[in-house]
Amino acid sequence: METEDIAMKFYKTTILSSILILALSQLGAIDKLVKKDHFLSLNPNIKNEKLKSEMEQLKQDFDFGNQKIQKYYTMEIDKLKEELHLEVNALKKEFEGKRKVLLQKFDKDSKLKHSNSDLLNRSDKKRKKEKRPVQKPK
Numbered sequence: 001m002e003t004e005d006i007a008m009k010f011y012k013t014t015i016l017s018s019i020l021i022l023a024l025s026q027l028g029a030i031d032k033l034v035k036k037d038h039f040l041s042l043n044p045n046i047k048n049e050k051l052k053s054e055m056e057q058l059k060q061d062f063d064f065g066n067q068k069i070q071k072y073y074t075m076e077i078d079k080l081k082e083e084l085h086l087e088v089n090a091l092k093k094e095f096e097g098k099r100k101v102l103l104q105k106f107d108k109d110s111k112l113k114h115s116n117s118d119l120l121n122r123s124d125k126k127r128k129k130e131k132r133p134v135q136k137p138k
Contacts, residue, residue: 040062
């Protein structure tokens, strides 16, 4: 009994300590998250006002140019998506026509091979098969 109590305490202690270690490692990871600062961020210790204003203007110019590039490529991607959609639809229509031709060709061949009476007899046989009771597994 006593060895079981010691073993149980050991397991509980091990589990609690591992949970604590995992929690602390997660807290440490939160501190290390990458901050998405602007790469042209200003040093707050700069005392020269003219330099600060020039750096701020440079940062704004960069942001404007970046937005312009992002907008251009977004429009290009939208154009390409629309072009893709149109091409896929055209391909679908082309193959739909080819499919209809094939179906008509093979439909004519099947009509020549089988008479109407054979088709009626087949459908009657299928109906009879469907009416059979389902056997329950034992």
